[in-house]
Amino acid sequence: MSQNDPMQTELIPADITQSHTGALVLSGNWTARTMAGAGQKLAALCDANVAEVVVDGSRLETMDSVGVWILHRQFKEIRNTGRSIRLLDWSSPFLKLLDAVEKQIDMPLPMPPRESSLEKIGKEGEAAWQGMFALLSFIGECAFVLMRIAPHPKRWRWRQVLKNIQIAGFDALPIIGLTAFLLGIVVAYQGSGQLRHYGANIFVVELVGFAMLREFSPLITAIIIAGRSGSAYAAQIGTMVVTEEIDGMRTIGIEPIDFLVLPKIIALIVALPLLTVFADVTGVFGGMIMARSQLGISYHEFLVRFESEIHLSALLIGIGKSFVFAAIIAIIGCYQGFRTKGNADSVGRQTTRSVVQSIFIVIILDSVFSVIFSLLDL
Incomplete structure (x- = not known):
């Protein structure tokens, strides 16, 4: 000028x-x-x-x-x-x-209009509502692709499935085993102090068995996998969105859900129940060691009572939960990855959201399962 x-x-x-x-x-x-x-x-x-x-x-x-x-x-x-x-x-x-x-x-600078608390709540509610429908749409799209390729086994990407099973399952064994082992020790240790007062030392077997098999093992395994594998899914797909690899896959005729999402969902549905069983074993083993040291219950006595008092339904309930948790973690991780907006900051933000949402929904579902099983006397 x-x-x-x-x-x-x-x-x-x-x-x-x-x-x-x-x-x-x-x-x-x-x-x-x-x-x-x-x-x-x-x-x-x-x-x-x-x-x-x-x-x-x-x-x-x-x-x-x-x-x-x-x-x-x-x-x-x-x-x-x-x-x-x-x-x-x-x-x-x-x-x-x-x-x-x-x-x-x-000239005074224009001030942005101040939003009232009610308006903020409304906008956040609307965003959450739209996000829920977007997630349901993503689940429907995954189901549609699954039904389309299910009759054609040759179209299944078994190499990707096995690779994801190794990453999400086998590589997670050390952290899952150590966490469950320590959790079993904590449950037995906290329970032993109370049971000793009433001369009910032997009941620590039921305490450890039911707590680990029904609740703690599937829940703690799902939380660890959500933070470990769910975040990795979101970060991987989000990075591919930023680098436009997803657009390139669509350009050459490769469906991203077929190539990226379904192998992860299938792999986690296979891996998480197996990790839950591994957590059951290590958790009960930790509780058995603590019962031996604090309450004087021998390993043989612990295992005999465990076999007679802990029913198979407790194990099956925990494994059944893990199937649902696995699907939720994989779907939310992939969904948040696809919602990345094109910069590195968005990758980190969506990765964080995937972990938070996965853990939150897993805990909510675990509470719902507990109420349902209680009403059904399971």
């Missing part, structure tokens, strides 16, 4: 002189290219002892918005001290430019 730009390439720098006390003469080109030091010089020449500062613009050659902004800032400081400013011999284009810039600078 400039006025009366000269044709020559060499521009006279902006300059300020003082003709007499309180009178400043501006000369040269007050533009972004030639303003070096002009603002500081202008501030130094302004005499604080005069009531009116006269600014002579008769020698100005060119001026742009940068020069006007520097002048406006200095004029504002002068007016704030109670002094007035009089412009002398300014050309009409420069006055119009000064007036336009001053209006824009003094």
Whole structure:
């Protein structure tokens, strides 16, 4: 934004002189290219002892918005001290430019409208509602692709399924085993202190058995897999969205759900129940060790009572839960990966959401299962 730009390439720098006390003469080109030091010089020449500062613009050659902004800032400081400013011999284009810039600078910035608490709750509720329908749509799309390829075994990507079973199942054995083992120790240790008071030491077998097989093993395994494998699914697919690999797959005729989602769902449905059984074994083993050390129950006595008192239904209930948990974790992880918006920050955000939502839904479903099984006397 400039006025009366000269044709020559060499521009006279902006300059300020003082003709007499309180009178400043501006000369040269007050533009972004030639303003070096002009603002500081202008501030130094302004005499604080005069009531009116006269600014002579008769020698100005060119001026742009940068020069006007520097002048406006200095004029504002002068007016704030109670002094007035009089412009002398300014050309009409420069006055119009000064007036336009001053209006824009003094105009207050528009404030975004403040949302009420009720409005925020409404927007969050609407977003959650839309997200729920999007998730149901994704589940339906996965079911449609599954029914389409189910009659054709040759179209199943067994290599991808086996690879995901290794990553989500076999590689997770150490952390699952250690966690379940320590959890079994904790359950037996906390229960032994109370049972000892009533002389009911042997009941620690039922405590460890039912707690681990029905509740803790499937739940803790699902939570660990949600944080380990569910987040990996979201991060992998989200990164492929960012790098446009998903678009490339669609371009060459490969269905992303067929290639990426279904193998992960099938692999996790196979791996999570097996991990749950492994967690049952290690958890009960940890409880058995603690019962031996704290309550004096021998391993043989523990196993005999475990066999007679813990029914097969407890094991089957835990395994049945794990099938549902596996499907939920895999679907939510893949779904959040596809919702990535195209930058690295979005990958991290969707990965976090996949873990939080998976764990939240797993806990909710576990509570629902507990109520249903209680009503059915299972």
